[in-house]
Amino acid sequence: TIHLTSKWGAKFKWGDKETETGMSRLSLSQEDKKVRDWFVSETKSLGCEVKIDEVGNIFAIYPGQKSGAPTAIGSHLDTQPTGGRYDGVLGVTAGLEVLRTFKENNYTPQYPVAVVNWTNEEGARFPKSIMASSVWAGVSDLKEVYNIKSITDDTPVTVLEALQEIGYQGETAASHITNPLKAHFELHIEQGPILEKENKSIGVVTSVQAYRWMGIKLGGRAQHTGTTPMNMRADTFLTASQMAIAVNDIAKRHGGLGSVAELHLSPNVVNVIPEETRFIIDIRHAHDEGLKKMEEDIISEFSKLVKDTEVTLKIDDVFHNSATHFNQLCVDTVYNSAKTIVGEQNVKRMLSGAGHDSCSTSNAKVPTAMIFIPSKGGISHNPSEYSSPVEIAIGFKVLLETVMQYDYS
């Protein structure tokens, strides 16, 4: 099923088979609408009740013997503009497969089991990752999120406009209180090189590193590149270049990660010094204190960089997620399931570099854990993202086992 969904938003194809393609299925795009429609109809045909909340999160709930908050299997069907077929998609389609397995075997769980498709996990189209799960978790404000503007469209649209455009602004409140989950499990590709390098087949994710996105706006003066002496300029892009290098150095110095990957110049023509440069910094660290130190260093070094220039600096907080530590019982349930299926020597407890919707559910105090499978070459957010059918089948079995065990715990 995972490759079946890639027909909606396939891009960067290198062959005719459905597995020979990358993906570009930006959140709340027309392609995203199609895969959502398919997800809703598939889960309904399995007997699920489907709820759509105000921010487009889809909850497909498979009934249990007793009523109560469902144990959820969640992830996201949106992808990066230069994405692959696995990141997020695996978690949702594997959840569907769990429900299909229940149905084919006439198995009824004790409590309901939900498969959840969270909106805009990637933060690619709307620059806030794990966006809609954060609203559900009460960490982000609904109104603020509705007003976030897209950065990948020629004419930016807001989240609210995009939701209405594809008909996915639902009626259920986006709230972990009125629409609660008993637990949240997520199967995901590692997106890093560790499992492959250490030859392990399952990663039991115990925590997710802290990360922060900082919005930077530099103001200078539009002037002629051919007549303005080098020492009379207020060149915002020169300053931005120095800042990008500083971010890199600071990340290395603190053993974290730091990147500048999104940037806009204005007016962005060859012979006018850019009067404005805007960019978003992505910094990450295993520990909250490490991230805090990186942030402090960035603020102090950036202030130094604009000092003695005529460039002005404005820093905005775009997104922040503290280091997440998953629930002990959930982690143990994953670990034990994995041990049963592949043997202890093939299981590794590990940290996630990327953020996931499971951070949001964990923030909402919902017992949460994640299952990783290897990513070829550690490559992700790239059309060549790959995990083998065998690796996926193992991941699926661990997920199924985990959910069944947890449901009775």
Place this chain on the structure above:
Amino acid sequence: TIHLTSKWGAKFKWGDKETETGMSRLSLSQEDKKVRDWFVSETKSLGCEVKIDEVGNIFAIYPGQKSGAPTAIGSHLDTQPTGGRYDGVLGVTAGLEVLRTFKENNYTPQYPVAVVNWTNEEGARFPKSIMASSVWAGVSDLKEVYNIKSITDDTPVTVLEALQEIGYQGETAASHITNPLKAHFELHIEQGPILEKENKSIGVVTSVQAYRWMGIKLGGRAQHTGTTPMNMRADTFLTASQMAIAVNDIAKRHGGLGSVAELHLSPNVVNVIPEETRFIIDIRHAHDEGLKKMEEDIISEFSKLVKDTEVTLKIDDVFHNSATHFNQLCVDTVYNSAKTIVGEQNVKRMLSGAGHDSCSTSNAKVPTAMIFIPSKGGISHNPSEYSSPVEIAIGFKVLLETVMQYDYS
């Protein structure tokens, strides 16, 4: 008249008066069409024959006593996206005023006098400055120029498409051989701080500095910012940042100018390392040898910057104009006219930092010279560009006197 034309493309207004605005009249845009239509109708009503060539250059020819190649007054009506009301516009509207003065005084020049509006002088919308005058001069190839794509539109269009869109692909061949000029004079704002600082009212431009635009394309790998270790990246924007700083250092070292003001990242989202970064470098130097050395340093330092990384480098030649030295007789005619009008102590022989259509006519071996008037604060390519009515009136008188003298020389 200069402010009259600013109604087409006014932007960044700070008041209600027609002089209280900046401009954004990109070449071959709808606003450009309107000012062109006005220019054609005005010159026709003065009794001009109007020719439009294949690349949209407009020649409005006022008849003389004898037939023969006209003495031209030329510049451009297009502006930067963050432009002012003077750069280029002054040269064309002052030309019109010369014709009006002839007509009002029943004066017939010996030979025809033309006012020329050259297409895309700025190189802002289509990244090649003095574009259409270069085609006319035989320096640039018509077919290649037709295929240049805009960099300021959401959906890029070619020069040919834009010409056809506004109906300004004319029938006259773009050629200095079949559509020759006897001479070319251009009145322009200095766009730099020298005349103002030295309290001179007229600059007699003897030469224009050499400049080159180099297109840079860096290839790397789209990867996750949150999972890709700092030492496993092929981050094209990090390399681009180092390059922008190198361009700056090289310019200072050689006493030239160097700028990176136009840049595009791909995919340009927060959490994907940019797999491609493209930008155009603008370097300038008073001497061809100086420019050559800057170019060599850039090539060698850029090669060093990508060495030992996984980033690939491709350099394209986008535009080049050698240092231009204007015709002695034309320069002397301007100098003598200026001396008569403002006195020798108010006249300065000088170099132009910016490129001008006069470089093209000079390249075509048409006797050429330019007249500069002061620019407030040396500011140009900015809405606050300013020259006073008195400064403009003086410039106009020198232009009129120059053209009348040259016509009889």
